[in-house]
Structures are given as C-alpha cells and as structure tokens.
Amino acid sequence: MGRKILIALLVNCLLWELVSAATDKVVCYHGSWSKYRSGNGQFTVNDIDPNLCTHLIYSFVGINTDGSILLLDSTLDVNNANFANFNALKTRNAALKTLVAVGGWGEGSTKYSAVAASATSRATFIQSALNLVQTYGFDGFDIDWEYPAQRGGAAADVQNYATLIKEFRTVFDKHGLLLTAAVAATPGSVDQSYDVPALSKYLDIINVMAYDIHASWDGVTGQNAPLYASSIDTTASAKLLNVNASISGWISRGADPQKLALGLGVYGRSFTLSNSAISGLGAPVSGAGNSGPYTLEAGMLGYNEICEAQLAGGWTTVWDDEQKVPYSFKGDQWIGYDNPRSIAIKASIILFIVNYAKSLNLGGVMIWSIETEDFRGICGSKYPILNAIKSALGTANENIEENVNDDTGGNDDASSGGGTAVDDGNDTPVGDETVVDDGTASGGTGGVTCTQAGYIRDPADCNKFYYCLLVGSSYQPLAQQCNSNLYFDLESQTCNWPQLVSGC
Template structure:
C-alpha cells in the first residue's frame, strides 16, 4: 500500500533535515533597544533554527520561578507579552522547539546554590519548572547557571547540580520536554564546576559558551571567540582560550560529542588601542571600546552595529589566519568578532568533529533587518546552509521518491510515495 506524505510527517522530517541542531538565543531585553536595534519576538526567524531559546527567567533560593521583566514577558498591564509571542513562532515553523532559559551571567550562583543544596527546594523547583512549561507552552528548559561552585556558589554545587539535572530529566520524561545546559567552556571554569560525564548523561545538549574568551578586562586586544590559539599566546591559561581547546577538554573528560553544541557569538568584543599604530592581536589596550548605538555597552558591539558602521566609516578588516577569525580597527577602536567566513569554518569544524551542532548568542545582534546584506540573519544562515548542504550530500534518495524539494520553512515531498 502507498500513501502521500502529509504535512505532519513533513514537519517531523524538518527537525532532522539540517543534520545538526541550531540553537538560537533571543535576549528579551532587545525590545528596549532604539532604532534599528529594536528586536521583538516577531523579528525572529524560527525556520533557520532547530531550537529557539528565550532568555532569561530566574529562580529564588526557595525554588520558585522569578520573572525578571514582567513588562517584557507578560501581557498584564499592557505588557509586551513576550512569552506568548515567542511561543507563537511555532505556528510559522511547527518543528522548531521553543525553549526558556533560566539564569544568565547576572544571575550568578546566589540563589541557584541554596536552591540545589536542599532536596526539598530542588523538588519544589522541578515542580515549578514543569508548571511553567505547561502554562506558557514551552518545549523545554535551558539551564544557564554561571557557574556551579563559583560566583557565590559552594563546592557541593558540583554534585547538587547533577542531582538537579537528573531530577529535571526524570520530571520531563512524560511530557517529552527538552533539557539543555549552557556551560562555562574553558578548562579553568569547567574543571571547578562540572562532573562532565554525569552532566552529559542527563541533558539532551550541552552548549559550550565558547565566547567572551577575550575582552576589555584584559590589557591586550584579543579575539572574542577564536577557533584556534594564536602564536603570541604562550601561557597555559592563554592556550585554553579557544574553541578547539574547549571542545577537546570536554570530550577528553567524558562528554558525549553528539551532545556538544559549539557556541558562536553574533557580537564582537571591543577595545581602545593604546597606540593606533599597534593594532594586531596582542597589542596593548587602554580599556573597552566605545559602546554601540543599540547595545549601548562599552567593550561590546553587535554584528549589526559593526556592519552598519562599515557603511559610513572606513574600518580596516583583517583576516587572522592563525585563529580563523576576523578583526577590525578604525583609529584607536579595535573589534574581534565573527563573520560569515569564520562561521563557515566553525560549522565545518562541527561537522568534522561530529558534534551535535551550533548555538548562537544571540539572534538580535545578527543583521536581522538585512541592512548590510541581501538576506536577513546572514550569520545564522551561514551555519544553516552549510549543515543543510552537507546533509543533502549525505542523503541517498531511494525508493519511489520522484522529487524532494527542501526550503527553510518546510519540506515538500512532490509525488512522493512511501510503501508500507
């Protein structure tokens, strides 16, 4: 017997069509950015990500969920209703998983640590998470605790973090919720915070935050997210500060490569050069670079801000072959960032290392309005297109399939018959 492939099956196929996961974060505070930097959930393109993740909610020490910005997240009082709008993106791309992230850099360990220490408050938290996911129709939780046993935490956090992940995983089984962990990727952080084999056991994916590896907290300029080390980096600490070192550390210490997701930033880290004539990586810096017009944070610039600057200012862009990333300078301003070329190389690296996929932090700093490119979200689409091309090349079409046409939003099987 034969039947025509239907839309439900087509949607199911899309989840594996690209062959790798593409996790795309959304920083909900971008709704307050001025001008072309303003980004709300409707600007998101869920068709180029397998998972989209709303950042952030928080947790109290007694296990209750805290909503950081009710005005942005909820509809009450004329609020922006971010949760509902974000989850509503599933109507555009039903196969895309929509998740919520808890924690973040500003959250630290202050409430995570006491919450996980007591089994009773852990149980309360797990119950409240399940209720939250059901209430707002999210598909899963990303735990972004930065970091267990550090930044206000205690040594027993390492063990209790594993208990937390185990208990969340067990509670999620009946409803099929997804559990991911965003982790400090560098050895100096990971060695203090994680029992890597056990973390790997209980989560669906581990997102390595392989960015912010250099920044204006250093006295010299350096690339935000280099793939490989540079020749001027010679100390043991410096040699940890690249994606290759991070991935290797996690794999050598028990992580499942099929769960490892490589983090790629859609922003750069900026510096003010001590001497504009000395502008190569490793040159002396006098502090952070000037804040961008949208993100408005010294030492940080969105890719969208940089590409718009290039339309009116004569920035010099240099490809740094050692680390497979670009940097740019203009006067005494210096930026280490990622572009389409570096993301292409990193995507191929992910394929070669047989990792699960890529995580982007975060969508609102891509060129989402196509001001500088002929397409929206050019950086995210770079990874998407490489994964899709590789997937298509590896597929062997057999049977009675006549034509299969794939687009970003749907797979349409034309004259496709399946025998059962």
C-alpha cells in the same frame, strides 16, 4: 571483488549511521530585553525567522531564594504576551522547539548554589519550572547557571548541580519535555564547575558558550572566539583559550559529542587601544571599547552594530588566518568578532572535529544571540550569520548523504554534491592550512591514496575531493565532487568560489 563489495557495504553502513545522527540543531537564544532598544536595534519576537533555527530559547527568567521561578519582566513576558507570541512561532514551523532559559550572567551564582544544595528547594525549582513550561506552551527548559562553584558558589555545587539535573530529568521525562543547559567553555572553567559525564547523561543539549574567550580584561587585544590558538599564545594555559580546545576538552572529559552544540557569538568584543599605531593581535589596551548605539555596553558590539559601523567607512579589517576569525580597527577602537566567513568555517567543521569514522559528530551549533544579527539586512541580506550556518551545515550533511549512495568503495566515480560557501567579500583568500587533518594524497592512475582520516583534495582536479574513512585497518577515499563552477576549499571544508580557494 568480494573484498571490495564488503568494504562498500561497511562504508555505507557507517555513513547511514552518520546520516541518522547528522548535525542538524541550530539553537538560537533570544534576549527579550532587546524589545527596549532604539532605532534599528529594536527587536521583537515578530522579527524572528522561525525557519532558521531548530530550537529557540527565550531568555531569561530567574529564581527566588526558595527555588520558585521569578519573572524578571512580567509586563513584557505575560501582560504583553511575549511568551505567547514566542510560542506562536511554532505555527510557522511545526518542527520548531521552544524553551525558556533561567539564569544568565546578571543572575549570578549565589541563589543557584543555595537552591541546588537543598532537596526541598530543588523540588520547588523543578515544579515551578514545569508549571511555567506547561502554562505557556514551551517544549522545554534551559538552565544557564553562570557558574557552579564560581561567582559566589561553593565547591559542592559540582555534585549538587548533577543532582539537580538528574531530578529535573526524572520529572521532565514524564511529560516529554526537553532539558538543556548553557555551560562554560574553557577547560579550566569546566573542571571547576561540572561533572561532565552527569551533564552528558541527563541533558538533551549542552550549549557550550565558546565565546568571551578574550576581552578587555586581558589588557591586550584578543579574539572573542578564536577557533585555534595564536602563535602569540605561548603558555600551556593560553593555548587552551580557543574554541577547538574547548570542544575537544568537553569531549575528552566524557561529553557525548552528539549532545554538544558549539556556541557562536553573534557579537564582538571591543577594546580601546593604548596606542592607535599598534593595532595587531596582542596590542596593549587601556580598557573596553566604546559602546554601540543599540546594546549600550562598553566592550561589546552586536554584529549588526559592527557591520553598520563598517558601512560608515574608515575601518580596516584583517583576516586572522591562524585563528580563523577577523578583527577590525579604526583609530583607537579595536574589535574581535565573527563574520559570515568565520561562522561558516566553524559550522562546517563540527561534523568532523572528532573521529568521523566512529560517528562522533557534534549535535549542532548555538548562537548568542539572535537580536544582534543583521536581522534587518542593513548591511546586505537579512540574517547573514544564520544563513551562513544553514549553508555550511546543509553542505556538510549533503556531502554525507551523497556518499551513502556511492557504492564504489572509493574509486574515481564522483557523485555530484557541494554547494556555495558564504563569504562577505571583504577578506583575502584563505591559505592552505586545513581545519581538520587533511591526510596526504598522491596522484596517479586509479585515484588517490589516504594515510589518515580527513578530507583531501584531488591533486589534479580542484573540483574533486575525498573523505578518507578508516575501514578495517586501512583508509578508503570516498569520492565527492563540487558543482561544476566551484572548487573544494580545504580551509572551510566546503565547495567555494574558485577565486577564494588557495592552491588551485
């Protein structure tokens, strides 16, 4: 009895620690140029729902060669009060944090490399950023240098960037301001560009851009943001081109997982097939896909453009169960993208992608970018991607909280919890493959047996599930239970509709 009480206390202490650091950040970038888009694609600050994001980042400003901030669209930002209206969103959500981002793909790397190399230019950059943030009421500053030591940069950028953010941190701490950055995702690019421990030490949030992993430049079709490698990824380098390898790579290189935000692309990468009769993953392509009516960029389609095109009919959508993302094709056009189902899977695993028992949960998720959501609800409800994130993260955090109040140490008394997972209704039910190691369970009188960390489903009752937590030298099953009309889905790590759950 004494040992059981001790285990229960240890479990509760660990779970309270997890709750206090539970994933809660939803970082949303806003591309201000979407104000100039046509028709249903035109997006203004007034279209933002400030209650779906915890952090909103206004994109972009640039820099001059001396390091001072350059307003890339002063008419929109200042004269038309876009900065002011953006920060006024905090009146509708007092907990919301707003930031302004510098850089982006279009700004390149050359100027940033030169500024970071000079102590005088770094000081100018930091002071100019501070003035901008304080003048317009932002809560912080985001650095989107794409990328140090690449695209015209120099090898010294790695150390100079670390020095830059250290100096930013010193100044911003005096004013209680946030400092974040958008960073490359794949291991090869990370090794080329960053001193990971330094970024982890000085930044509040590291927004990992885990998208653009495959596109038409590959010469074959590929997923924009595959969660895992595909069976056609046979080389060592190809096996690292996925979200899981990217996040794991950041952690193994010294990043604090609680500072990482998993970047989710609210858009797809499109391709033109060389032969419309060959339309699977890895099919040869002749180039980028057709541009959409709003984004007007070949090879890229916003989620709103994708879903509106599918409403018109004629598209075939396939669920890629290896990589946990869909793709669609019609004629010679092929799109790899995320939908609410794949987003929910990615969001729901971020608490558990690393060792749960040691509280190494990620800090949150990030989306690029809010204006390519279905923000008008043309294809259904408004903001389906962000609502899928909210649902998945809410369910995950509720599951942790439910266990804090369960002092049984892992017996069969299950607490009520769970929630509904989001599915778009267009995909077939998922298979038995799990997102995280599910351990093994054996049924029998008195409960289940855990052999490793992870979720397992009750072998006799799909409504019940357990988290296997390492306590001392053994794994203890923490009992949980879905709402009465739901089953636990090992695929999405959430409670789901029974007809969408395999193996039950």
